[in-house]
Amino acid sequence: MEILTIIAVVAIIVSFIANRNKTWAGIKKGLVMFLKILPAILSVLILISIVLSLLPNELILKHLGEEAGITGFVFAAIAGSVALLPGFIAYPLSGMLVKTGVSYPVIAVFITTLMMVGVMTLPIEIKFFGMRISLIRNTLYFFGALLIGFFIGLFYL
């Protein structure tokens, strides 16, 4: 975050020195884009917040553990696809899950789907790419994530 702030401030200053009018035009253009996408992002965040508060961590744990077997993978893939967790929550959570007995391959599937597939963010993605491309991208990434999880699993047998 700090890095982004520094980059943005430096970029604005450099741009401002180079050309004042161009800089204002650029900033305005960026902020208009931001305002256009803001309602979609807010409602996505609201829906995620509601879903997350309905799904307690213990429930997730129960279905991802050793005894869950293959259903553990399926559940990890679905949970990862639907959830939208920032890294600073997802990695501590994964670390915690590993300590409580969830295997690395299951974690790998969870992490890869979490990062690559965004069911909850589809409304935002569709605004940029349209329905078809967004659905195909997410489907391809879903299977790609499963494949990555599978390969990682081979190294933890």
Place this chain on the structure above:
Amino acid sequence: MKEIVKKNWLNFIIIAAFAAFTALSFYLGFSPGENIFTDHFYSFFKEMILFLPLMFILIGLGDIWINRDKVEKHIGKDSGFKGIVLVIFLSMAQVGPLYGAFPVTYLLWKKGASIRNIFIYIGAFCTIKIPMITFEIGFLGWKFSLLRTLFTLPIIIIIGILMEKLWKNKSFEVKQP
């Protein structure tokens, strides 16, 4: 402004309903309602509201300053393997969540990046950003991070090539939201 409201009427209903629900929860002391706001919504919102406006300002500036010919030459249709490597390095240096990558792809597309490189950018963005990798190593260890990066790279490149094949002769477009 009118256009924004027209395109987002459903989102505005969701936002208004949630605002009313949250206000009522705090007023009546309904703790599940309070938790949804403070534990979940607010923590996401805080991250987003700091990060996204800066991101979009950078994109606006990029749109004005970046030269289309240069982008097209380096990561455009005929950029080949070097283009792939360049896009991967570009995305590794990024920060933020997946929905922050889409506006960047809009800029890349507008400036002439190839379909393949746009999807490789998204893939690399969501899986191997450097700030995230350091975090991953901390919690899940070197072995896990290394294996994941190693298997992820070929798969996102293959998917990028696949997406380009799928849309080669069709109208592909990254829209301005």
